[in-house]
Amino acid sequence: xxxxxxxxxxxxxxxxxxxxxxxxxxxxxxxxxxxxxxxxxxxxxxxxxxxxxxxxxxxxxxxxxxxxxxxxxxxxxxxxxxxxxxxxxxxxxxxxxxxxxxxxxxxxxxxxxxxxxxxxxxxxxxxxxxxxxxxxxxxxxxxxxxxxxxxxxxxxxxxxxxxxxxxxxxxxxxxxxxxxxxxxxxxxxxxxxxxxxxxxxxxxxxxxxxxxxxxxxxxxxxxxxxxxxxxxxxxxxxxxxxxxxxxxxxxxxxxxxxxxxxxxxxxxxxxxxxxxxxxxxxxxxxxxxxxxxxxxxxxxxxxxxxxxxxxxxxxxxxxxxxxxxxxxxxxxxxxxxxxxxxxxxxxxxxxxxxxxxxxxxxxxxxxxxxxxxxxxxxxxxxxxxxxxxxxxxxxxxxxxxxxxxxxxxxxxxxxx
Amino acid sequence: xxxxxxxxxxxxxxxxxxxxxxxxxxxxxxxxxxxxxxxxxxxxxxxxxxxxxxxxxxxxxxxxxxxxxxxxxxxxxxxxxxxxxxxxxxxxxxxxxxxxxxxxxxxxxxxxxxxxxxxxxxxxxxxxxxxxxxxxxxxxxxxxxxxxxxxxxxxxxxxxxxxxxxxxxxxxxxxxxxxxxxxxxxxxxxxxxxxxxxxxxxxxxxxxxxxxxxxxxxxxxxxxxxxxxxxxxxxxxxxxxxxxxxxxxxxxxxxxxxxxxxxxxxxxxxxxxxxxxxxxxxxxxxxxxxxxxxxxxxxxxxxxxxxxxxxxxxxxxxxxxxxxxxxxxxxxxxxxxxxxxxxxxxxxxxxxxxxxxxxxxxxxxxxxxxxxxxxxxxxxxxxxxxxxxxxxxxxxxxxxxxxxxxxxxxxxxxxx
Numbered sequence: 001x002x003x004x005x006x007x008x009x010x011x012x013x014x015x016x017x018x019x020x021x022x023x024x025x026x027x028x029x030x031x032x033x034x035x036x037x038x039x040x041x042x043x044x045x046x047x048x049x050x051x052x053x054x055x056x057x058x059x060x061x062x063x064x065x066x067x068x069x070x071x072x073x074x075x076x077x078x079x080x081x082x083x084x085x086x087x088x089x090x091x092x093x094x095x096x097x098x099x100x101x102x103x104x105x106x107x108x109x110x111x112x113x114x115x116x117x118x119x120x121x122x123x124x125x126x127x128x129x130x131x132x133x134x135x136x137x138x139x140x141x142x143x144x145x146x147x148x149x150x151x152x153x154x155x156x157x158x159x160x161x162x163x164x165x166x167x168x169x170x171x172x173x174x175x176x177x178x179x180x181x182x183x184x185x186x187x188x189x190x191x192x193x194x195x196x197x198x199x200x201x202x203x204x205x206x207x208x209x210x211x212x213x214x215x216x217x218x219x220x221x222x223x224x225x226x227x228x229x230x231x232x233x234x235x236x237x238x239x240x241x242x243x244x245x246x247x248x249x250x251x252x253x254x255x256x257x258x259x260x261x262x263x264x265x266x267x268x269x270x271x272x273x274x275x276x277x278x279x280x281x282x283x284x285x286x287x288x289x290x291x292x293x294x295x296x297x298x299x300x301x302x303x304x305x306x307x308x309x310x311x312x313x314x315x316x317x318x319x320x321x322x323x324x325x326x327x328x329x330x331x332x333x334x335x336x337x338x339x340x341x342x343x344x345x346x347x348x349x350x351x352x353x354x355x356x357x358x359x360x361x362x363x364x365x366x367x368x369x370x371x372x373x374x375x376x377x378x379x380x381x382x383x384x385x386x387x388x389x390x391x392x393x394x395x396x397x398x399x400x401x402x403x404x405x406x407x408x409x410x411x412x413x414x415x416x
Numbered sequence: 417x418x419x420x421x422x423x424x425x426x427x428x429x430x431x432x433x434x435x436x437x438x439x440x441x442x443x444x445x446x447x448x449x450x451x452x453x454x455x456x457x458x459x460x461x462x463x464x465x466x467x468x469x470x471x472x473x474x475x476x477x478x479x480x481x482x483x484x485x486x487x488x489x490x491x492x493x494x495x496x497x498x499x500x501x502x503x504x505x506x507x508x509x510x511x512x513x514x515x516x517x518x519x520x521x522x523x524x525x526x527x528x529x530x531x532x533x534x535x536x537x538x539x540x541x542x543x544x545x546x547x548x549x550x551x552x553x554x555x556x557x558x559x560x561x562x563x564x565x566x567x568x569x570x571x572x573x574x575x576x577x578x579x580x581x582x583x584x585x586x587x588x589x590x591x592x593x594x595x596x597x598x599x600x601x602x603x604x605x606x607x608x609x610x611x612x613x614x615x616x617x618x619x620x621x622x623x624x625x626x627x628x629x630x631x632x633x634x635x636x637x638x639x640x641x642x643x644x645x646x647x648x649x650x651x652x653x654x655x656x657x658x659x660x661x662x663x664x665x666x667x668x669x670x671x672x673x674x675x676x677x678x679x680x681x682x683x684x685x686x687x688x689x690x691x692x693x694x695x696x697x698x699x700x701x702x703x704x705x706x707x708x709x710x711x712x713x714x715x716x717x718x719x720x721x722x723x724x725x726x727x728x729x730x731x732x733x734x735x736x737x738x739x740x741x742x743x744x745x746x747x748x749x750x751x752x753x754x755x756x757x758x759x760x761x762x763x764x765x766x767x768x769x770x771x772x773x774x775x776x777x778x779x780x781x782x783x784x785x786x787x788x789x790x791x792x793x794x795x796x797x798x799x800x801x802x803x804x805x806x807x808x809x810x811x812x813x814x815x816x817x818x819x820x821x822x823x824x825x826x827x828x829x830x831x832x
Contacts, residue, residue, distance in 0.1 A: 002675075027471070030478040032459065035700070036452050043448065055443070062446040062658040096512050096662075096694040103693050107549065129692040133523065242478040244699035246512075259418075276545035277519050278512040278694065283660035284451070285698045 003376045004125070006357050010364045018403035019370040020390040023178060023345050025239045028396075029307055038291030039284075045294050061287060065280045067271045069094025071290040075235070075249050077298040083210075084224045085233065091253035091265040093274065094281045098206065098236035098248035102171075103130045104270040104277065105204060105232055105250055109168055110136045116160055118170040120148045122377035122384055124178045124206070127171045137165075140379050145339075147182040148172050150191040157199050169202040169232075174222055175210040176344020179377045179389040183342055186219050193222060196230040202254070208236040211304045212311045213343035229254050232266070239345075239393075240300045240307075241292050245285040311345065314392040314400050318347070321404030326411060334416040338390075345393040348374065352415050355388045359414065367413075369406035419792045420541070422773050426780045434819035435786040436806040439594060439761050441655045444812075445723055454707030455700075461710050477703060481696045483687045485510025487706040491651070491665055493714040499626075500640045501649065507669035507681040509690065510697045514622065514652035514664035518587075519546045520686040520693065521620060521648055521666055525584055526552045532576055534586040536564045538793035538800055540594045540622070543587045553581075556795050561755075563598040564588050566607040573615050585618040585648075590638055591626040592760020595793045595805040599758055602635050609638060612646040618670070624652040627720045628727045629759035645670050648682070655761075655809075656716045656723075657708050661701040727761065730808040730816050734763070737820035742827060750832040754806075761809040764790065768831050771804045775830065783829075785822035 011019055046052040046060060060070060069075075072089040079085040095101040106127075110117065117131050121140030131138045141156045143149055148170070157167045172192070174184040184192075196203050205222045223233040233251040241247070252266035274280070296303035319340055326336060335352030353359065355373050364370050372391070374384030390407075392400060427435055462468040462476060476486060485491075488505040495501040511517040522543075526533065533547050537556030547554045557572045559565055564586070573583045588608070590600040600608075612619050621638045639649040649667040657663070668682035690696070712719035735756055742752060751768030769775065771789050780786050788807070790800030806823075808816060 024480055027475055027479060030474050032470075032474055032477055035455065035477070039451065054448075058446050058448055059443055060660075061448055061451070062660045063443060064440055064654075064659045096698070099695045100693060126692070133689060133692045238480075243480045244476075244478045246694065246696065246698040273549060276542065276549045277516060278662065279515045280662065282512070282662040282698050282701045284700050284704060288700060 003357065003373050007360065007370070007372060007376075010360055011370055014364040014368070014370065017364045017368045017370045018395065018399050018406060020388075020392070020395070020403060020407075021370050021372050022394045023391045024394045025243065026307070026310055026393055029310070030242055035288060038288045038295060041291035041294045042287040045290070061283050063283075065283050067275050067280050068092070068267065069249070069281055069286060070283065071286045071293070072249075074290050074293045074298065078293050078300055079235075079251070081299050082301040083221050085221065085251070087251050087253060088265070091251055091267045093250045093252065093267050093270045094286060095248045095250060095274070096278050096281050097238060097243075097246040098208065098234050099126050099130070100274070100278060101234045101248045101250040102127050102204070102206070103133070104273050105234070105252065106130055106134055106136055107273050108252075108266065108269045109202065110134065112166065113137075114165045115168045116165050118153065118156065118167055118201075120172060120177070121379070121382060122179050122374060123171070124173060125377060127204075127206070138379075139167075140382060142383070143180070143182070145182070146188065147174065147177060147180075147184040148188065148192065150188060150195050153192075154195060154199070157201070167199070167201060169204050170196070171204040171206065172222070173206045173209075175207055175218060176212065176341055176346070178209070179346055179372070179374060180348045181339060181341035181344050181346040183219070183344075189219065189222055189225060193225055193228075193230060197228050201230070203231045204234060205231050206234040206236075208239050209344040211240055211301050212308045212345070214312050214315070218343070223251060237289050240304050241289050245289050247281060247285050247289045308343075311393060312343070313397055314395065315341070315343070315347075317397045317400045318390065318392050318404055321401050322408065325404060325408035330416065334411070336411055336415055345391055347390050347392070349388045349390055351386045351388070351411070354385050356385070362414075363407075363410050367406045367410040369403050369410065371407070419773065419789050423776065423786070423788060423792070426776055427786055430780040430784070430786065433780045433784045433786045434811065434815050434822060436804075436808070436811070436819060436823075437786050437788050438810045439807045440810045441659065442723070442726055442809055445726070446658055451704060454704045454711060457707035457710045458703040461706070477699050479699075481699050483691050483696050484508070484683065485665070485697055485702060486699065487702045487709070488665075490706050490709045490714065494709050494716055495651075495667070497715050498717040499637050501637065501667070503667050503669060504681070507667055507683045509666045509668065509683050509686045510702060511664045511666060511690070512694050512697050513654060513659075513662040514624065514650050515542050515546070516690070516694060517650050517664045517666040518543050518620070518622075519549070520689050521650070521668065522546055522550055522552055523689050524668075524682065524685045525618065526550065528582065529553075530581045531584040532581050534569065534572065534583055534617075536588060536593070537795070537798060538595050538790060539587070540589060541793060543620075543622070554795075555583075556798060558799070559596070559598070561598070562604065563590065563593060563596075563600040564604065564608065566604060566611050569608075570611060570615070573617070583615070583617060585620050586612070587620040587622065588638070589622045589625075591623055591634060592628065592757055592762070594625070594760075595762055595788070595790060596764045597755060597757035597760050597762040599635070599760075605635065605638055605641060609641055609644075609646060613644050617646070619647045620650060621647050622650040622652075624655050625760040627656055627717050628724045628761065630728050630731070634759070639667060653705050656720050657705055661705050663697060663701050663705045724759075727809060728759070729813055730811065731757070731759070731763075733813045733816045734806065734808050734820055737817050738824065741820060741824035746832065750827075752827055752831055761807055763806050763808070765804045765806055767802045767804070767827070770801050772801070778830075779823075779826050783822045783826045785819050785826065787823070
């Protein structure tokens with residue numbers, strides 16, 4: 001967390017610097033005027049499609065609501081269209097952002113001190129932070145060039161079992177992961193599913209960036225391939241609709257035994273926990289996201305084409321600029337490299353020198369460019385010490401080009 | 417929880433019954449058309465009062481936001497006007513309903529297994545549920561006729577200390593508590609504050625019902641009387657604005673040591689936790705509540721006059737009906753009694769027979785009236801076994817009168 005604080009501090013001290021730091025979505029595509037439109041679309045749906053009376057519509061918008069949410073059927077339709085995920089709406093919990101979804105899922109699954117959460121290393125800080133809050137032991141498993149490594153995972157599981165621990169679940173972002181930008185190949189997805197079945201693990205699949213691909217189609221999610229209910233799918237509308245709504249969801253279709261002996265969805269367990277955390281997801285937020293789903297005919301992937309094009313352009317500008325400024329021979333000689341993701345918000349740049357606070361400070365002060373030290377995403381004693389995460393989502397193409405020029409200046413100075 | 421489930425089941429099986437169960441606010445005063453108006457009021461405030469550019473307004477509504485919230489200054493102004501509570505807006509965390517406020521507060525304060533949360537018994541289930549979720553030991557301290565009993569609390573604290581435990585905080589609803597409807601007298605409020613100082617306890621003051629009084633003014637909150645930062649104030653807009661927004665807040669102005677040795681507000685600790693639970697409270701919800709605060713000139717007490725009048729009328733109808741149907745002599749002979757709160761949503765009715773699931777079922781089936789068994793609000797081995805909670809907030813005066821008639825029918829049959 002200290003690295004993150006330092007990053008924030010540097011950002012506020014050098015407001016003129018171009019920042020490859022924030023993983024926020026681009027704002028230029030948001031329109032304040034549309035909020036009312038989406039709200040209307042949702043209330044029209046309630047009255048015209050579902051036959052709700054005006055009093056019932058009022059209750060749905062203003063009153064305490066169903067703990068698991070009121071737009072679960074709409075979300076299930078979008079999952080069918082966009083991801084080929086078939087899900088019973090009753091197995092879906094609408095949450096206050098994906099973060100609450102992670103929190104509820106961890107709280108529901110991890111009850112014994114011997115339960116261990118596996119994460120790929122490096123890893124998104126939202127899941128490790130939630131685990132820390134719940135005193136859940138987290139074990140980082142190094143990932144390879146192409147993301148999660150099933151063999152390393154299998155060895156880790158065996159070692160943990162030998163210690164008397166119970167690896168309970170693996171958190172994974174198969175599509176353009178935060179922070180590295182890697183995308184899990186299809187065979188690895190199948191391997192993870194097989195391993196989950198063999199090792200009695202659950203896979204917590206987080207998928208905020210799947211729509212933002214160069215190819216436009218992408219690979220099937222783990223959940224779409226899941227035949228054994230091994231995958232808990234953590235959904236987010238932060239990047240595909242907007243973050244300020246704070247609406248996410250969890251598909252938890254695993255069958256569990258309820259207190260009275262009947263079988264229910266794991267979603268119902270999450271719901272009980274949610275009742276004691278936020279009671280229910282705000283109706284207004286659900287209504288606006290519901291209105292967006294209705295307006296776009298439950299096809300958010302298509303609706304996000306302009307956003308996907310924008311991010312793809314940024315990615316192309318960044319990769320092209322870096323390649324032009326630091327041609328292959330020159331960067332190889334210097335020990336500089338970067339990956340070339342097919343989509344998403346992030347890429348990883350590797351240096352021959354530490355990408356630490358001192359370099360970040362110098363980068364901001366002398367070159368006017370900011371980035372995230374990759375070690376933020378490792379445990380304290382972990383790796384990433386000579387890597388940076390570059391985020392391309394929040395800048396315009398012009399700023400990306402200029403930022404790449406500044407970054408190359410830094411790299412020329414300290415590495416070449 | 418089983419009692420609550422049974423209550424829900426009975427409610428769904430007898431939809432025609434009049435229910436004194438739900439503690440929800442009355443809906444007749446909500447207007448769907450006003451949502452857009454409040455949103456506009458808030459965005460006008462951002463641009464006209466605060467000089468935000470259209471791009472900045474868009475960012476505030478659509479993007480990830482400040483973890484502690486964006487309407488903290490507006491809420492602080494309303495607290496000044498309505499409660500005489502002077503608070504630094506930086507000590508205020510805007511939460512996803514009061515429930516998240518409770519959850520964050522408990523997580524921040526309770527870190528050691530020897531830490532104990534004290535609650536009055538009976539007690540609102542939201543706080544005990546959140547404590548259970550965090551594996552926090554909760555000790556119920558029986559309250560007297562007029563609410564929390566400082567002497568009983570002092571004895572409990574001493575006994576816990578003798579066991580090597582650390583009583584850390586007391587949760588209390590001084591104004592028209594849920595479930596009993598009792599209101600803590602002013603001298604007791606002062607006693608609680610003194611005791612908190614002497615015994616090194618924090619007071620978690622929850623105040624959802626304070627505006628709904630017969631007299632119109634009410635007593636000062638613990639926080640308004642707090643000179644030693646002993647009170648953490650848990651605020652809710654669920655009853656004073658509307659529940660569907662899911663906006664609450666915590667005033668946590670206690671000074672704590674930050675990781676770097678500097679002194680910060682406890683609010684900043686809550687904020688760090690909130691970042692891993694919900695990231696931030698939805699901007700839309702904050703904007704609508706902010707618009708309501710602006711529209712009502714930061715005086716929610718005055719704005720709630722119509723609601724307060726409505727609840728007062730309901731309370732009068734309920735008390736008058738019961739008194740007429742079961743006159744003093746008759747009910748005393750039968751061992752039936754009830755309290756007569758000055759305000760709030762609830763009252764307590766005591767019977768000479770168990771107010772259990774069997775009686776509830778019979779009440780719904782044969783008399784068409786539903787209520788909440790008071791034992792829901794006690795620990796499993798606790799009291800309240802011959803009491804019911806009657807909620808008057810969700811019904812019209814006509815239904816209250818008819819419900820009282822039905823209830824009297826039940827009581828005549830089983831008690832007189």
